[in-house]
Amino acid sequence: MLRAPHTVGTAGDPVRRGRRGDGEDVTTGFAGQAPDLDTVHRVTGAVRQNIERVISGKPDVVNAALVVLLAEGHLLIEDVPGVGKTQLSKALARSIDCTVARIQFTPDLLPSDVTGVSIFNQDTRQFEFRPGGVFANIVVGDEINRASPKTQSALLEAMEERQVSVDNATYMLEKPFMVIATQNPIEMEGTYALPEAQRDRFMARVSVGYPVEAAEIAMLEGHTAHNPLDDLEPVTDAGEIRKVIEIVGRVHVSSAVHRYAVALTTATRQSNDLHLGASPRATLHLVRAAKAVAATQGRDYVLPDDIHGITSPVLAHRLLPNVEATMSGRTTSAILTGIVESVPVPDASRA
Structure with missing residues (x-):
């Protein structure tokens, strides 16, 4: 990876040029207050280490998940069954002390199961909104391509606009908000391929892949007695993730x-x-x-x-x-x- 020195401008100053020892110009830096990269390093390092207690030997996949989280995107994990797609999703969600919801996508899942529904309260004689599974900071959608296109489309507004519209009312979703969806590319029977509009809302798609021999042996030694997810504790919270996201947004x-x-x-x-x-x-x-x-x-x-x-x-x-x-x-x-x-x-x- 190429690296270059940089000059950080003061508030309101334009970005200035730095020079290397050989006199080569480098346009870097950032106008305004420098971002707190130490906080980014500390938080991402703690989350990465926590996830790798569950998913070992896949640093690139873990880094991709962290990048999508900090960039306020959504992640699609596509791979064959049994390689740890759901484990990765849950490990990331449990590493953050925030609200987490898991939606198992099935052919009979309704859009209202995802977004929520208004129910008439006999006591108050008024309709009350009951939030669906999408009302969480981290939403894990397992096997998203098993739900009908109508149910899949229930995620479109939430993923793009961070809001849900039900019965002429709009409900804002709390930040951070991230959808982590999984799908198996080889089981086509009884599935519905994600439409272009749905795929385009996922910032990145990754594949976990099969583990190397050493990692698979380590998994057998450490996962057969108990599930490491059960021992996973949060290493950060939603407020700190919001702070890191704001820092990332100021990168030049x-x-x-x-x-x-x-x-x-x-x-x-x-x-x-x-x-x-x-x-x-x-x-x-x-x-x-x-x-x-x-x-x-x-x-x-x-x-x-x-x-x-x-x-x-x-x-x-x-x-x-x-x-x-x-x-x-x-x-x-x-x-x-x-x-x-x-x-x-x-x-x-x-x-």
Whole structure:
């Protein structure tokens, strides 16, 4: 990962240029008060260590989940059964002292089970709203593609606008708010593929993958007697997570990095192999996730490498290959890799 010195401006000052020892210009820093990166390091380190007590040998997946949390996004975990998708979701949720709800998505699940419903109270002679499972800081949606499209769509407003509308009334969701959904890609019978609008609301998609031999042996030694989730205690709370999210939001992004992010998503829209490219929301998610990556690595500015390193988890699930690419056996990930390699990366010294 490239690193560069930076100059932090005082309140209201424009970002200034720093110089390396060899005289090379570096556009970094951030206008205004410097973010408290020590707090980011402390909180993310504690949460990461807590999760790894349950999910071992998967640091990249754990880091991706933390990045999505700090970037105020939502996470889709897609993999074969039994690799720890739900365990990862629960471990992240239990590491934070906040409200947590788990929704088991089934074909008979109703939209009102997710959002809530108004019930008539015979005593008061008035309708009372009873919140659904989405009213929590961390919402774990297990096997989201087993519910009908109508029920899946109940999450759209909550995920994008952090609110729920029921019977002409709008209810705001408390921050932080994060949906962690799981789905199995190989069990297609009795499932409903997530529509494009639903996938586009997930900031990133990750796969847990099979563990290495040593990690699987360690799992057998430590998980057969009891579930480590039972012993997991919170290491932070919702208030501190809100503070860290605010710190991440103040990380500086230069114009060159903004242009690089736009160039990447524009290239997907112009690709001859894709029927559907990345949306403007995808560009926004790309930059927000990169700011979280930079903060967790102790920087108050985003490098092009931060954008480059997260293009696959942030963009791949939003893209649809065309018929020709599908018939030729080209996967979305392979197409995206070729697109990313074709877009020039800005010089870090001028980013």
